[in-house]
Amino acid sequence: QAAYYLLLGLLFGAGVLAKYNYVFYCVALLGALLTLAPFRSAVLNRKLLLTAGVILLVLAPHLYWVWTHPDLTFSQSYKFQIQKAAGFSGSLMGTVKLLTGVAAFGALLGLTYGLAFLRAPVVSPSQANTTLVALVIRTMLIGLGLCIAGIWLFHVSTVKGRWLQPLLIAWPIVLVAWAQPKLTPLATRRILVLAGVVLPGHALEDVVRA
Numbered sequence: 001q002a003a004y005y006l007l008l009g010l011l012f013g014a015g016v017l018a019k020y021n022y023v024f025y026c027v028a029l030l031g032a033l034l035t036l037a038p039f040r041s042a043v044l045n046r047k048l049l050l051t052a053g054v055i056l057l058v059l060a061p062h063l064y065w066v067w068t069h070p071d072l073t074f075s076q077s078y079k080f081q082i083q084k085a086a087g088f089s090g091s092l093m094g095t096v097k098l099l100t101g102v103a104a105f106g107a108l109l110g111l112t113y114g115l116a117f118l119r120a121p122v123v124s125p126s127q128a129n130t131t132l133v134a135l136v137i138r139t140m141l142i143g144l145g146l147c148i149a150g151i152w153l154f155h156v157s158t159v160k161g162r163w164l165q166p167l168l169i170a171w172p173i174v175l176v177a178w179a180q181p182k183l184t185p186l187a188t189r190r191i192l193v194l195a196g197v198v199l200p201g202h203a204l205e206d207v208v209r210a
Contacts, residue, residue, distance in 0.1 A: 009054025
């Protein structure tokens, strides 16, 4: 329905206004949809022009401001340290920091679920929609691929973990979908115990950073 395309445009536009790097998620999502047969026709539908139109309408005032205030727009570009470490070494450094950010974002949670469920037996059929799980995974992978391409194209040497949040925020969905068939009372107790250990650690980390 046309309303869904309009809503998608509104969400994409609002996301970009909130965080510029949301563009990576938008492009990655559309790319992932194209790789899955059930969604391909929806992406190739002419109604996607409605999505593009709404995005432009939402972003138009901000884009005008960007056009008329380039000095303020690019005043924060130093964060990427493009000039300080240009070339191969800078791109390599940026890639390493990207992978470090991915690990910092998802490794601890992945390890927690692995310890709780890796050796647990399958006790029930999966209730997860495998197509949607595949969509989430492919969106993350394509998005990270776009980030790496951007790093090497612009020789970005600094990537911070929090910049990856729009791409990796759905990582727990993947873990829950994988663990659901193994969800026994014992496995549930394990995850609760591990969460009781991990959560205070995160809270302490926030206090230290503050």
